[in-house]
Amino acid sequence: MKTKLLALVLALSLCFALFAACSPKETADTTPSANTDATPGTDGGSAGTSYKLGVNTWGSGVPILDSFGDAAEYAIKKLGSTTTRASDDFTADKELTNAQNFIGGGVDGMVFQAAAVTTLNQIAEEAKSAKVPFALHIFIGDDADRAAIADNNEYYVGAVDADMVLDGKLVAQYALADGCTKAVIIGGNIGDNNMDQRIEGFKKEFEANGGTVLFEARCTDNSEAPQKAEDMLAANPEADCLYALVGDYVAGSLSAIDNLGRGDINFYMSCIDRESANYIKEGRIKGGNDGISLGSYIAPTLMINYLDGHKILDADGKAPRFQTQPFKVTADNVDQYLSVFYSDDANVKPLSQKMLESLCYRSNANVTYQTYVDFIKNLSLDTMLTEYGLK
Secondary structure, eight states, X not given: OHHHHHHHHHHHHHHHHHHHHHSOOOOOOSSTTOBTTSOTTGGGOOSSOBOEEEEXXXXXXXXXXXXXXXXXXXXXXXXXXEEEEEEOTTOXXXXXXXXXXXXXXXXXXXXXXOTTSTTHHHHHHHHHHHTOOEEEESSOOOHXXXXXXXXXXXXXXXXXXEOHHHHHHHHHHHHHHTTOOEEEEEESOTTOHHHHHHHHHHHHHHHHTTOEEEEEEEOSSGGGHHHHHHHHHHHOTTOOEEEESSGGGHHHXXXXXXXXXXXXXXXXXXXXXXXXXXXXXXXXXXXXXXXXXXXXXXXXXXXXXXXXXXXXXXXXXXXOEEEEOOEEEOTTTHHHHHHXXXXXXXXXXXXXXXXXXXXXXXXXXXXXXXXXXXXXHTOSHHHHHXXXXXX
8 A cells, every 4th residue: 555655646746847847937027127017008098018127217396307307297197008207406416427327227218318418428338338228308408419329229228308409599580570689597506408409599590690698697496597587688778578497487587577567578478388378378489389399208128128028229320319399388389288288188288198108019010210201390289289189
C-alpha cells in the first residue's frame, strides 16, 4: 500500500510540473511601467495601453500657465492615460528637480515645458540615460539645443509650440489698421523666448509700416505691472496703443490707464484668458490673439504615438517641431471664443476627443507627419466651433 501511494504522489508531482512548464508565461510590456491592468478607454479615453505621464508647469496660480498644464492633462486622460503633475515654482532648479522626480518615479514619459531654457540639455541627457521619452510643448527651449537633441537623442519625441513671432506681427497689423502709430509694450522677463519673439514680430511689422515703439516695460512678474505700466504711460503721453504680451499684465495695465485717465489708448494683447476676454466684451481691450495653448493639447498625441510604437518623424527622419497659428479675438467673436475655451461643459475643450484621436495611431492607423501638418494648417477657432456644432 505504501509503495502504491508513493508511486501515485510521484505521478501527480510530475503532472503538475509538466503543466506549469507548458503554461503560457506572463510577458512584460514593452514599456515596463505601463499600466496594462487599466481598463482600455476609461475616463472616455481611447482604447489601448494606459501610460503614466509626467506634466509640469512653469508655475501655478497664473491662469495662462495653469491652462497649459490643464490642456495637457485633458488630452492625456482623453487618450486613456494618467498623469502626475508638478509646478516649477518659477525656478530653473525646481524645473530640473521635477524632471528628475518624474524619471525617478517611473513615469512612462514626460510631456514637458522647458520654460527655464537652460535646463533642457540636462533634462534631455537624464531622460536618455533612463530611457524615458519626452515631448515638449509651448516652452520648448533654445532652437540650437533642441536641434542637437533631435540629432542625438532617440527619446526626444518632438515639440509643439505657437508661432510667437507671427503672433506679435498680427497684433501690430491690428494696431496699424486702427490708425495707431506710437506703441508701448508690457510683458515678462527679458530672455523669456515667448515674450522676446512676440516683441520681435510686433516691432518689425509696426516699424516697417511707419509706426514707432516708444518703450518696453519688462516685468519679473505681474505684481510689477501696475507701477511699470503707469510709469511707462506717464513718460510717453503721446502713445496711442498699448500691447500686453500676455494676460498676466492686463489688470495692472488697466489700473494704470484708469489712474492716468488714458481711456483713449487702444489696448491690444496676446494670450487672452477668461478675464481679459471679458474686458474685450466690455470694450476696454480692442482685441488680440490667442491659441497659444493648442500645443499643449497636441504634444501628448506625439507621446502616445511613441509609446504605442509609432513615433512621428519629420521629412528628415527626426522628431518634429510643429507650430500652431494664433487667431484673432475681438468683440465680434469673443462669445464664441469663450464658448470653446472656457465652456462650463467639461467635455468642451478647444480640441475634442475625436480631434485628438485623429492624431493617434491607436485610433488612426494612417497617421503620419503630414497628418499633423494638415491638422494644424486647418486648425482655427471656426474649426473648433464647427466640431461642437456652435457655428
